[in-house]
Amino acid sequence: MEEKCSIEVLSLHKRYGDTKALRGLTFSVEPGEIYGLLGPNGAGKTTTLKILVGLVRPDRGTARICGRSVTSQRVEALSFVGYIPENPICFQNLTIREFLEFIGSLRELSREDVEEAMSYYLEIFELKEKRNEYVSNLSRGMIQKVLASAAFMVRPKVLIMDEPMAGMDPEAQHVFKEEVRRMVSRGTAVLISSHLLDMVEKFCTRIGIINRGVLIAEGGLDDLRRRAGEEASLEDVFLKLVEES
Amino acid sequence: MKLGKSLIIAKYLIKNYLINPFLKSFRKKHALIAGILVAIVILAAIVIFAIFAPPEPEGGNSSSSASIRKSMIALGLNKYVIIDVVSSALTLIMVFEVIRGRITISVMEEAEYEVLLAQPLDMETYFLGRFVKDTVWMFTFTAWYVSLIPIATDLSKGRSKAVLLPVSIFLMTSYLSALDTLISELKIIWREKKDYLRLTALLYIIISAAHSLLARRISPLISAPFIFLARSIVYCATISESILDVLLSLGGGTFVLILILLAEMKLADRISPEYVKPASILMKEKKFKKRERRKIYSLGSSESVFNYLFRWEIVNRRHIITLALILLATGLPAYILRRFLVAKLGISIETLQFLSLFLIPLLASEALSFLINSSMAKDLAAFWIYRVYARDLKPIARSLMLKYAFYLSEAFLVISVYDAITASPSMILMPLIILPLTILMAFLLLAVVTYLASRRRIIRQAPVGLYMLEELAASLVMVIVISIYMVSDILMKFLLPTIPDIELAVICLVSLVLALILHKILTESLSDLMFSYDVLS
Secondary structure (H helix, E strand, O other): OOOOOOEEEEEEEEEEOOEEEEEEEEEEEOOOOEEEEEOOOOOOHHHHHHHHOOOOOOOEEEEEEOOEEOOOOHHHHHOOEEEEOOOOOOOOOOEHHHHHHHHHHHOOOOHHHHHHHHHHHHHHOOOHHHOOOEHHHOOHHHHHHHHHHHHHHOOOOEEEEEOOOOOOOHHHHHHHHHHHHHHHHOOOEEEEEOOOHHHHHHHOOEEEEEEOOEEEEEEOHHHHHHOOOOOOOHHHHHHHHHHHO | OOHHHHHHHHHHHHHHHHHHHHHHHOOOHHHHHHHHHHHHHHHHHHHHHHHHOOOOOOOOOOHHHHHHHHHHHHOOOOHHHHHHHHHHHHHHHHHHHHHOOOOOEEEOOHHHHHHHOOOOOOHHHHHHHHHHHHHHHHHHHHHHHHHHHHHHHHHOOOOHHHHHHHHHHHHHHHHHHHHHHHHHHHHHHOHHHHHHHHHHHHHHHHHHHHHHHHHOOOOHHHHHHHHHHHHHHHHHHOOOOOHHHHHHHHHHHHHHHHHHHHHHHHHHOOOOHHHEEEHHHHHHHHHHHHOOOOOOOOOOHHHHHHHHHHHHHHOOHHHHHHHHHHHHHHHHHHHHHHHHHHHHHOOOHHHHHHOHHHHHHHHHHHHHHHHHHHHHHHHHHOHHHHHHHOOOOHHHHHHHHHHHHHHHHHHHHHHHHHHHHHOOHHHHHHHHHOHHHHHHHHHHHHHHHHHHHHOOOOOOOOOOOOOHHHHHHHHHHHHHHHHHHHHHHHHHHHHHHHOOHHHHHHHHHHHHHHHHHHHHHHHHHHHHHHHHHHHOO
16 A cells, blocks of 8 residues: 655754744645745745755754654655745756656656656646746746646655746646646645635645744634634735734 | 666756756757767767877977976976976865865755755765766867877876876866865764864865974875875876876775765765755855845945945955955965975075966966856846846946956956066066956956856856856856966066066056046947847847
């Protein structure tokens, strides 16, 4: 039977000089769940995500992917992860095809698997005609689609995404969400950080709100609404909780 | 460590940084292939010519090699002194790296950190891939040193060992790069004890200096780390050493390089990806650190641009203190050498004066690589703001020209301080006298790199550093700048001491006026170039 994977964040602390980015953050994302991480600018969302993909080392606390610590078992933990960074960052002088082949070979996918996945994702994201185009010639939204293709291509058990739909056109956003839902139905655990409250409201199954490096609220949309009034939107809930904290 | 993955990393990084930037620049691939073939044929012809050129009779002296030899002997320089000076200078550069600098491993593109290191790779695999990429990168650059083979052949009186010169230079650059990475790793691992590390480096310099004074020659303590490399380069151009001597030195250098690499790989897994930082992030951090309460805003847009591009960078306490320290660090040893040690060490005063010629490439390349890698990437990255908000590009061109001329003049001021102490006090006026040339150099640098960068979206998007083609162009400009400054320095040393004070004052005034006129004319040209390259293209 295939291993089901979760994300566990336990009492994470991180400091940059005098700034405390994380102050004991704890939450978990179960398999088949889309967890939306919300918070104002500087709340510690990106730091959390970077810790989870092994790019930043926490000062204290534990972060685990599929039960593997991202600090002591980094390589093993990351082999389960597909990651989309915050900004449209990609190798400027590689073509889309070369970039996806690069990621495929690092993940030890067979040539056929890479070709198949490339053909599928470039088709659904309407990038097939541009497969030999250099990344530097692509728009922000197109780079996001390439990064999403790379993250999906590796068949991750855990998807970690920082503002993944920024710059994408509505059609691509729809395709993106459908694809994520398809993966979630197969048991993938998804952690998504975004400022698009409408999207989070409709897309995520559970939401965590962080401010100044700690979790101030967590639960389903209905649970959170109860804290701000039955008719409240996620925006109202978010503003109320952040103000109170 | 997975060797296969290291090679995959190397392959795609080479494509990204080296091959594809060239392919992108040549719309017609056959033009690129033809260009590469022509370059290979030229380089091969040079090598064949050097190998099969008829050897010169033992007693014979070709005019160029004889004159070079003669002037070096007149300056008290022999191969042993040159080996000692070169190896010590390289050691000092590395020790300086330990003392100063950030605790990071820098990369050119953010993707190398944010995308590549988020993949399941151990750091050892990444570092090996990175080393292979760097080696190929350096090989591409050092291949051009094949053009030095005829000079080495001439100096060694037709010995075929001269063809090993590019290999020796390649080994030296690989060695420097590997050692630099190892130093960065050590600084990261011992970041909590960085002051001890710096103190150790400082002690090493003091002990080596003391030993040099006692032994009345450069201490092996300071020359040893690079002695094999210096020998392998110098022996390519000597008469008495055989090809075996060059090969033995190369072998020694390669052996130490392998040891450095093994140490680098051994330590790699103790480095968190957190310390791998893209150049753009480093620039941002530097800017944040420097942020003081400084006023940019002015009602006049030209003044605001001037404040941001020039005043912020040049007229600030940090910059002035750094310049003062560099001047002191050059002037004080020069004074001590001149006043107290020339006689004791048995060095002729001419040799002391000749050393400034070594300082020129060092300082000019430092100043230019700072301008190109840091200041220029930052200035050009913000170009879109100027394009959108500035009414015209003239104030930007004016401030940039002034800033780059200022940086180059500062590098030259350091040399002139050294020359003023060791040769003649009037040499202090040298930066002012050659100011028109400096303005020309600043224009050339800005025009070339702005043109190339405008084709690469560096101006249009976030800074990602410079690629192969920009580096090559900048290196060419660097060669021109260094050559012009060296010729100027030699000429001034002969001319300035003979010119009376009043005439000297007139020359300075004429230079200043000429520099101002040139600055005005070239500002117009640069702003036109910037407009047509970037806005109209």
